Amino acid sequence: MGRAAAGSAPVDLRRVGIHPDFWYPVAASRDIPPDTVRPASFAGRRIALFRTRRGGVHALEDRCAHRQVPLSMGVVEGEALRCCYHAWAYRGDGRISQIPYLPKGAERPPRGVLAYPVRERYGLVFVFPGDPAKAPATPLPELPEYGSPAxxxxxxxxxxxxxxxxxxxxxxxxxxxxxxxxxxxxxxxxxxxxxxxxxxxxxxxxxxxxxxxxxxxxxxxxxxxxxxxxxxxxxxxxxxxxxxxxxxxxxxxxxxxxxxxxxxxxxxxxxxxxxxxxxxxxxxxxxxxxxxxxxxxxxxxxxxxxxxxxxxxxxxxxxxxxxxxxxxxxxxxxxxxxxxxxxxxxxxLEPAGALCGSRVGCADGSNGAACGNM
Missing domain, CATH: 3.90.380.10 (Naphthalene 1,2-dioxygenase Alpha Subunit; Chain A, domain 1)
Incomplete structure (x- = not known):
C-alpha cells in the first residue's frame, strides 16, 4: 500500500491514492431521472451513469467500445444505453446488445465495456471502482439518522x-x-x-x-x-x-x-x-x-x-x-x-494513462471492474 520501507522516510501522503475497494458516492439520485445518462468520474476513470425506464441505475466505462466516444453523450432507450455516434447499444452489465448495421454473419467484437457495481442509498448513487468480486461483501456506510422521523x-x-x-x-x-x-x-x-x-x-x-x-x-x-x-x-x-x-x-x-x-x-x-x-x-x-x-x-x-x-x-x-x-x-x-x-x-497513484487499463485482462475484470462480453 502506501507504507514506506523500514528505515526510510515516510511516503509523501499527497502521492498516495485512495483505495478503490470501497463504495463511493458519485452523484445524487435526483440528478439521474429515468431515461437519462450523466457523466461522473472516480480518480481519472470516466463513468457514464444511466437510469433505465424501469428505474435501475447502471455505471459503465464512459467510452464506447467502437470508437471510444463518451457514452455519456448517448441516449437511454428502454433498458439500454445507446452511443450517440454509431448507435451501438449496451446493457447495464456492459455487454453490447445491438450493433444496428452489423451484417449478418459478420464477426462481433470480443467484449463490451467495463461495468461498475452500483447501489443507491441516502439519496446518493454509489459505485464500487475496485475489484467487483469484493463489492457484495463490502458494506455501505451506516447512517441511522438519515430518513429518521426525528x-x-x-x-x-x-x-x-x-x-x-x-x-x-x-x-x-x-x-x-x-x-x-x-x-x-x-x-x-x-x-x-x-x-x-x-x-x-x-x-x-x-x-x-x-x-x-x-x-x-x-x-x-x-x-x-x-x-x-x-x-x-x-x-x-x-x-x-x-x-x-x-x-x-x-x-x-x-x-x-x-x-x-x-x-x-x-x-x-x-x-x-x-x-x-x-x-x-x-x-x-x-x-x-x-x-x-x-x-x-x-x-x-x-x-x-x-x-x-x-x-x-x-x-x-x-x-x-x-x-x-x-x-x-x-x-x-x-x-x-x-x-x-x-x-x-x-x-x-497509478501512472497517467494507466487508468481503465490496458485492455488486456478486461474480460475477467482483473483491472478492478467487470467487462461485458458479448
Whole structure:
C-alpha cells in the first residue's frame, strides 16, 4: 500500500491514492431521472451513469467500445444505453446488445465495456471502482439518522481542488478554529482524547468560548432549540477509512444535536481534485417549526464555514504543487496518526494513462471492474 520501507522516510501522503475497494458516492439520485445518462468520474476513470425506464441505475466505462466516444453523450432507450455516434447499444452489465448495421454473419467484437457495481442509498448513487468480486461483501456506510422521523437531513456537494487527505486533516484538526473566528467567534478547542487503529482515527474535543461568551455557532443552534440546555460542547470526529463522521453532543445530553457524514471522492488521475459529498443530519427540536424556520440560516452558516475551509486546503495544495513535495512541519500527534493511517490504507497513484487499463485482462475484470462480453 502506501507504507514506506523500514528505515526510510515516510511516503509523501499527497502521492498516495485512495483505495478503490470501497463504495463511493458519485452523484445524487435526483440528478439521474429515468431515461437519462450523466457523466461522473472516480480518480481519472470516466463513468457514464444511466437510469433505465424501469428505474435501475447502471455505471459503465464512459467510452464506447467502437470508437471510444463518451457514452455519456448517448441516449437511454428502454433498458439500454445507446452511443450517440454509431448507435451501438449496451446493457447495464456492459455487454453490447445491438450493433444496428452489423451484417449478418459478420464477426462481433470480443467484449463490451467495463461495468461498475452500483447501489443507491441516502439519496446518493454509489459505485464500487475496485475489484467487483469484493463489492457484495463490502458494506455501505451506516447512517441511522438519515430518513429518521426525528431528524432532518441536508446534503452538500462541492468540488475542492486539493488532495483528499487535506480534507481529512482539516476536519479532524479542530485547532484551526481561528480561521472561522468571523463566523463562529473566538473559541478554544481542547482535545479530550484520541484513539487510533489500523483503519480509523477518532478524536473528542471540548469547546470553550473565549472571554466566557457563547460562540456564535453555538448561539445559532441553541437559539433554535437544537443545542439542548447548554452550548454544543463535545465534538467527536472520526475517520474510518475512507469516510469521515462528526457528531456534536450538547452539554448535559447524551444524543448528538447533529451528525455529519462526509466522503471525499477524487476526480482526476493525480487525485489533486476531489468532490465532497456530505450529509448533515440535524435532530428535530420539540417544536419542529423552529428547525424549518432556521433551515436557511443553518445552510448559510455551514456554507460559510465550508468556504473558509476550502480556501485553506486549496492554498495547502497550491503550496504542495509549487514546492513539489510536502514541506509541512506538523506537530499535532492526532494528525500524525491520521497521516500514517491514510498511508497504510491507500494505494500508489497509478501512472497517467494507466487508468481503465490496458485492455488486456478486461474480460475477467482483473483491472478492478467487470467487462461485458458479448
Amino acid at each position: 431528524h432532518r437531513a441536508m446534503r452538500f456537494s462541492r468540488t475542492v481542488r486539493c488532495h483528499y487527505s487535506f480534507m481529512h486533516e482539516n476536519l479532524l484538526d479542530m485547532n484551526h478554529q481561528f480561521l472561522h473566528r468571523g463566523v463562529l467567534g473566538r473559541i478554544q478547542p481542547t482535545l479530550l482524547d484520541r484513539r487510533t487503529d489500523g483503519r480509523s482515527v477518532e478524536a473528542r474535543y471540548r469547546f470553550t468560548p473565549e472571554g466566557g461568551r457563547k460562540d456564535r455557532g453555538a448561539g445559532l443552534l441553541s437559539a433554535e432549540g437544537l443545542g439542548g440546555r447548554g452550548a454544543p460542547d463535545v465534538l467527536t470526529i472520526r475517520t474510518e477509512y475512507p469516510y469521515q463522521t462528526l457528531q456534536l453532543v450538547p452539554d448535559g445530553e447524551e444524543r448528538p444535536a447533529f451528525s455529519l457524514w462526509v466522503a471525499y471522492v477524487p476526480r482526476d488521475a493525480e487525485q489533486r481534485t476531489n468532490h465532497v459529498h456530505g450529509l448533515l443530519m440535524i435532530r428535530k427540536p420539540r417544536f419542529g417549526a423552529a428547525l424549518n424556520l432556521a433551515w436557511p440560516l443553518i445552510r448559510r452558516f455551514t456554507e460559510r464555514v465550508f468556504a473558509e475551509d476550502r480556501m485553506a486546503v486549496e492554498a495547502e495544495q497550491r503550496a504542495w504543487d509549487e514546492q513539489g513535495a510536502d514541506w509541512n512541519q506538523e506537530v499535532f500527534p492526532l494528525i500524525l496518526d491520521l497521516r500514517e493511517m491514510l498511508r497504510r490504507n491507500g494505494v500508489p
